Each structure stands twice: as structure tokens, then as C-alpha cells.
Amino acid sequence: MKKILLLILILCVSQFSFSQKELAKKLIDTLASDVFYGRGYVNNGNKIAADYIAKKFKEYGGQMVTDSYFQEYSYPVNTFPNKVEIKFGNKTLKTGLDFIVAPNSGSANGKYRLVKVTLENYKKEITRELINSDIQLAYLVNLPKANGRDEYFAQMDLKATIAQIAPLFVINDNKFTWSVAQETLTFPVIEIKSEFLLNHTSVSLNIENKLIDKFNTQNVIGYIPAKKWYKRKKFFVFTAHYDHLGMMGQTATFNGANDNASGIAMMLTLMKHFSENKPEYSVLFIAFGGEEAGLLGSKYYVENPVVPLKKMKFLYNVDMMGTGSEGIQVVNSTEHPKEFERLKKINEKYDLVKQIKPRGKAANSDHYWFEEAGVPSFFSYTLGGVTYYHDIQDRPETLPLTEFNDLHKLIVEFVNSF
Numbered sequence: 133m134k135k136i137l138l139l140i141l142i143l144c145v146s147q148f149s150f151s152q153k154e155l156a157k158k159l160i161d162t163l164a165s166d167v168f169y170g171r172g173y174v175n176n177g178n179k180i181a182a183d184y185i186a187k188k189f190k191e192y193g194g195q196m197v198t199d200s201y202f203q204e205y206s207y208p209v210n211t212f213p214n215k216v217e218i219k220f221g222n223k224t225l226k227t228g229l230d231f232i233v234a235p236n237s238g239s240a241n242g243k244y245r246l247v248k249v250t251l252e253n254y255k256k257e258i259t260r261e262l263i264n265s266d267i268q269l270a271y272l273v274n275l276p277k278a279n280g281r282d283e284y285f286a287q288m289d290l291k292a293t294i295a296q297i298a299p300l301f302v303i304n305d306n307k308f309t310w311s312v313a314q315e316t317l318t319f320p321v322i323e324i325k326s327e328f329l330l331n332h333t334s335v336s337l338n339i340e341n342k343l344i345d346k347f348n349t350q351n352v353i354g355y356i357p358a359k360k361w362y363k364r365k366k367f368f369v370f371t372a373h374y375d376h377l378g379m380m381g382q383t384a385t386f387n388g389a390n391d392n393a394s395g396i397a398m399m400l401t402l403m404k405h406f407s408e409n410k411p412e413y414s415v416l417f418i419a420f421g422g423e424e425a426g427l428l429g430s431k432y433y434v435e436n437p438v439v440p441l442k443k444m445k446f447l448y449n450v451d452m453m454g455t456g457s458e459g460i461q462v463v464n465s466t467e468h469p470k471e472f473e474r475l476k477k478i479n480e481k482y483d484l485v486k487q488i489k490p491r492g493k494a495a496n497s498d499h500y501w502f503e504e505a506g507v508p509s510f511f512s513y514t515l516g517g518v519t520y521y522h523d524i525q526d527r528p529e530t531l532p533l534t535e536f537n538d539l540h541k542l543i544v545e546f547v548n549s550f
């Protein structure tokens with residue numbers, strides 16, 4: 133009899149854990165599918181994602197704070213909705229795999245002669261070659277790995293200086309990491325693998341950027357009211373950004389499965405959980421836009437709060453929840469040692485993730501503005517596993533969701549401890 137009861141218990145528990153991860157996988161498969169166009173700046177991807185999240189909020193019992201789930205705002209952004217194409221002879225390179233264009237790239241169209249320059253001689257070379265050239269010039273520089281902040285910024289300056297005159301190739305045989313820019317250079321800066329440059333003295337470029345002065349976007353906001361009416365005025369807050377990098381041209385999609393479809397999946401499974409198991413305090417859910425462009429959605433919220441900041445008891449931001457074989461990192465643990473101890477105790481009690489690593493303040497996701505404005509905030513991301521990040525390989529099929537169930541449990545218990 134005892135054995136049967138134990139078996140039933142094990143089945144129930146595993147069924148519960150199984151369903152969180154299974155549901156998360158479905159949500160991530162959708163949010164990071166190609167029809168969401170990288171939840172960014174091409175083919176309306178950002179709005180498609182926001183509409184999908186609002187639909188899920190409704191389905192999972194999330195209520196509106198105002199008369200809409202959306203909080204709208206806009207910002208300038210540099211985009212690549214048209215061609216981003218490089219050809220050496222007849223060979224067309226693969227966008228995103230063989231090369232990337234820097235986020236602040238401008239446009240270039242035509243055939244270019246490649247001129248090698250160095251950090252030391254580039255000014256002299258550019259002047260000399262310009263006078264003697266009958267064909268458009270593109271420059272190629274092999275920069276050493278920047279040693280510290282000063283060198284990094286010096287290299288950025290160099291790239292910007294050259295890209296005001298001509299297209300610039302920069303060799304990168306390591307990982308490509310894309311981003312979002314809010315301003316633009318005259319010509320493109322292209323990171324490229326050195327193998328494609330062998331034996332070539334000229335190159336055909338067809339790269340077109342489009343600077344949007346006012347890109348319209350929105351935060352998606354919903355909440356689950358507390359079980360008891362007199363506790364409804366205080367909120368535990370969950371945040372995660374849903375935007376990603378969008379597309380680089382018409383073929384390279386940055387799906388952002390780990391960053392941050394996984395965090396939105398965590399948010400939605402938590403909303404469903406607290407809808408079915410009413411919380412002690414109200415729980416607010418904010419899915420931010422504009423994170424990749426510089427934490428813009430969270431900044432807008434803090435400056436224009438829908439639920440006032442002073443009503444927020446604690447905020448938990450999740451970004452990149454897709455791995456976890458090495459545990460998680462908790463930003464701001466040093467600022468809130470009491471809550472951090474509690475989180476660690478819960479982890480030990482239920483034997484969840486391998487380790488919870490402390491980290492100090494960091495402006496690396498949307499918790500940042502809230503903490504600065506006096507709302508106590510944690511930010512967690514998973515450690516270990518695949519390292520795809522801001523590249524076209526960050527896709528649902530490469531994401532293991534190693535600790536998703538345990539993380540879900542950890543966060544639920546943490547909320548319940550308030």
C-alpha cells in the first residue's frame with residue numbers, strides 16, 4: 133500500500149514538473165519560430181510577438197491594469213529589412229553565418245576593390261588610394277582583440293571613422309554577436325571570417341539599412357489579483373523582455389530562443405500557475421519591448437508606471453532561462469542579502485538547481501531601472517550548456533531547458549515566501 137501511494141505521489145510530482153517544461157517548450161517553439169521574424173524590426177515581428185503574449189495573458193487569466201494589455205512608446209532604430217548580400221565572384225556568402233553587418237551599418241551597393249589597411253597606416257592608405265582609384269574602395273582591417281575598455285573604444289572610433297568614407301571589413305574568426313543600434317554610419321562595417329577573403333581583391337556589396345526615427349512598440353502588462361481582497365494593493369512583479377534583434381536582411385532571422393523567448397515562457401507558465409493557485413499578494417507581469425536596443429521598455433515603464441513603483445514589494449526579472457546545468461546567477465544578491473539567503477534556502481530544501489551564484493549590481497537587463505528607482509529587484513539567468521547568444525543559432529532546437537522545472541519551482545516558492 134505504501135509503495136502504491138509513493139508511486140502515485142511520484143507520478144503526480146513528475147507530471148507537474150513535466151508539464152511546466154512541456155508547456156514552455158511549446159511557447160518557445162512559437163515565440164522563436166520564423167514567423168515571429170526575430171521579434172524585432174522586420175515584417176512586423178515585434179508586434180506579432182506582443183499580440184501573441186497578450187492573447188496568452190488573456191488565456192491564462194491575466195487581467196488588464198488599464199483598459200488594454202499594452203503600454204505604447206517609440207524610439208529610433210537602425211534596421212535591415214531589404215538586401216544584405218555579399219558576393220565574391222559568383223559565390224554569395226551566407227548572411228549571419230559567414231558574415232554579419234554591425235548594427236549601426238549604413239548602405240553600400242556595387243563593386244568594390246578591397247584595400248588592406250592597418251591601425252597605424254589607415255589614414256595615409258585611405259588618402260593615397262582614394263586619389264589613384266578608378267573603382268569604389270572598401271577597406272579591410274585585421275584588428276587585434278581589444279585589451280580593455282580604452283582599446284575597445286579606440287577600435288570603435290577607428291571603425292566609425294573609416295565607415296564614414298567607405299565600407300569596412302573587419303576579420304572575425306570567432307563568434308559573431310549581433311546587437312541593435314539607434315544611429316547609423318554612412319557605410320556598412322562588416323565582420324567576416326578570414327577564409328572568405330583569400331585570393332580576392334574585389335567584392336560585390338548589396339547592403340541596405342533603414343533608419344526608423346520612431347519605431348512604435350509596446351510593453352505588455354497583466355496581473356493576477358491576490359487571494360484576499362485586502363492584500364491586493366501590493367504586488368510581486370515579474371518582468372522579462374520579449375523583443376529580440378529581428379532580421380539581418382531577408383534571410384537571416386535572429387530567433388532568440390534563449391534570449392528571451394525562454395524568459396517569456398517562464399513568465400507565462402508562472403502566470404498560469406498563479407491563476408490556478410491564487411497568490412498571497414497580487415502578481416504583476418510586464419513583458420518589455422526595446423530591451424536589446426538599450427533597456428528602453430523598462431526605462432519607459434519606470435518613468436511612466438502603470439502600477440506605481442511604491443506598490444511593488446519585490447521584482448524578479450528573468451532573461452535567458454534555457455539552460456542551467458551550472459545553476460543560475462542572481463544579479464543584485466549583494467543588495468538584498470536577506471532575500472538572497474531565502475532563495476538559497478528554498479533551493480536547498482527542494483534540492484533544485486546545482487548552484488545559485490551571487491552577483492552585484494549590473495545594468496544588463498530590465499531589472500536595472502527598477503532597482504535604481506528603489507524597487508528591490510533580482511535578475512536571474514541560467515549558467516552552463518549551450519552558449520549561443522545574439523546569433524542565428526539561438527533557436528528552439530538548440531535549447532535544452534535543462535533546469536526549467538526546477539527554476540519554476542524555485543521562483544514559485546520564492547514568491548510564496550513573501
Ligand SMILES: [Zn+2]
Nearest residue numbers: 391392451452
Ligand atoms: Zn535578453
